[in-house]
Amino acid sequence: MPAQISGATCVALDPETTRRAAQEFRRFGILRVTNLLNPETTSLVRAETNRLLEQHSERRDLRLATTDFTRRSMSVVPSEKVAAHSDAISMLYQDADLLAMLEAIAGEKLHPCPKKDEEFLITRHERKGDTHGWHWGDFSYALIWVPEAPPIEVGGLLQCIAHTSWNKADPKINQYIVENPITTYYFASGDAYLLRTDTTLHRTIPFREDAVRVILNMTWAAARDLRRTYTTDDRWWDNADATAAVSVRGDVNQGKNDD
Ligand SMILES: [Fe+2]
Numbered sequence: 001m002p003a004q005i006s007g008a009t010c011v012a013l014d015p016e017t018t019r020r021a022a023q024e025f026r027r028f029g030i031l032r033v034t035n036l037l038n039p040e041t042t043s044l045v046r047a048e049t050n051r052l053l054e055q056h057s058e059r060r061d062l063r064l065a066t067t068d069f070t071r072r073s074m075s076v077v078p079s080e081k082v083a084a085h086s087d088a089i090s091m092l093y094q095d096a097d098l099l100a101m102l103e104a105i106a107g108e109k110l111h112p113c114p115k116k117d118e119e120f121l122i123t124r125h126e127r128k129g130d131t132h133g134w135h136w137g138d139f140s141y142a143l144i145w146v147p148e149a150p151p152i153e154v155g156g157l158l159q160c161i162a163h164t165s166w167n168k169a170d171p172k173i174n175q176y177i178v179e180n181p182i183t184t185y186y187f188a189s190g191d192a193y194l195l196r197t198d199t200t201l202h203r204t205i206p207f208r209e210d211a212v213r214v215i216l217n218m219t220w221a222a223a224r225d226l227r228r229t230y231t232t233d234d235r236w237w238d239n240a241d242a243t244a245a246v247s248v249r250g251d252v253n254q255g256k257n258d259d
Contacts, residue, residue, distance in 0.1 A: 009041045009098045018104045025105050028183065029162030029200035033143070034191045036101060041092065042190055046147035048086045049122055049216045056081045057124065058240075063133075065244040066168040066234040070133025070203065073248070075124045076237050082120035082216075089120065093218050102143060102220070105194060110141055110220035115230065117238040118219050125156050125213040131206040134173045136166035137197025138230055140222040144195060146187045150211035158185045158193075161201040168232050176201055198225070 013021070013036065025031040034042075056077045063069040083090055092098065094112075103110050113119040118138060125131070150156055161180045184205075187193060195202065197219070204213070234244035 007040065008038060009092060009095045010037050010101045011035075013101060013104060021105045022107055025194060025196070026107070027162070028160070029196040030158075030160055030185065031105060031194045032185075032187070032191060033101075033105075033194050037192055041098075042145070042147075042192065044088055045092070045145045045216055046190075048088050049145070049147050049214055052077045052082060052086060052122055053124055053214065056085065057122075060236060060240055061248050062236055062240060062245040063248055064135070064234055064236055065246065066171065066232055067133065067135045068171045068173040069246065070135060070173060071131055071248060072133060072236055073125075073127070073130045073206075074132060075126060077120075077122035078238050079117045079120045080238075082122060083116070089216070089218075093119065098143075102141070102194060106141060106196075106222075108222055111223065111226060113139055113219045113221055114226055115139075117235055120219070121217040121237050123215050123217070123237075125204065125207055126210065127207065128209050129206050130156075130213075132204045134177070134201055134203040136164070136199070136201055137195075137219065139219050139225050140196060140198045141220045142195045142197045143218045143220075144187075144193050145216040145218075146191045146193075146214070147189065147216065148212050148214040149187055149189045149191070150207070150213055152186045154209060154211045155205040155207045156211070156213040157205045158187065159183070159203050159205060160185065160195075162196070163199055164201045165199060166201075168234070173201070 057075040059075050061073045233242050236242050236245045
């Protein structure tokens with residue numbers, strides 16, 4: 001177990017930096033926050049994420065009905081395993097300085113995720129064709145740490161369409177892609193970004209070859225999220241046999257790695 005963080009987890013923001021960060025986040029639905037974090041915090045996340053992947057990773061290869069059958073092909077460490085086996089990540093999730101910074105950017109209070117199976121998710125893209133296909137999140141905010149990323153040419157780039165909304169019964173993903181500009185981001189090893197997950201349609205570009213891209217996702221809810229009910233069984237990260245999931249393991253083994 002690595003040492004705990006000795007100082008603050010993140011930097012203190014002045015009012016003008018906060019205003020600009022909040023405005024950029026509101027406009028694009030995403031904000032790189034790498035420079036706002038203590039490098040010691042980033043190192044701790046990297047060590048813990050790699051340890052958890054070594055000990056608890058599970059492979060997923062499926063398509064999800066609630067996102068028009070876009071693909072999920074990667075290894076994961078589900079939320080409960082992260083919470084149970086990393087005190088450091090659990091403490092960071094509740095860190096007052098980190099939350100204050102994120103709330104200043106978001107412009108509202110961040111609440112702990114009401115679903116224990118969605119607080120955390122570690123994913124590792126590792127094989128040619130691996131992708132986290134187009135999707136939204138159930139809750140408003142995610143802080144994504146990127147401990148490891150391949151060179152830009154390999155893929156795994158994040159693509160976003162901000163200010164959209166998720167109708168699980170009729171997602172219309174291709175309509176959104178056709179009707180809106182898509183912004184593409186490269187995040188290198190050690191980067192982190194805040195994402196407005198419920199209204200930013202996003203995906204990773206499939207790998208063109210075997211490589212490694214690791215992320216840790218921390219999810220928080222806005223007050224409005226706490227008033228909603230979540231009934232659809234599409235929690236593929238928690239259970240590969242979720243009702244909305246269709247296995248594509250056979251396709252993957254035969255090299256059919258299209259989107
Ligand atoms: Fe996502």
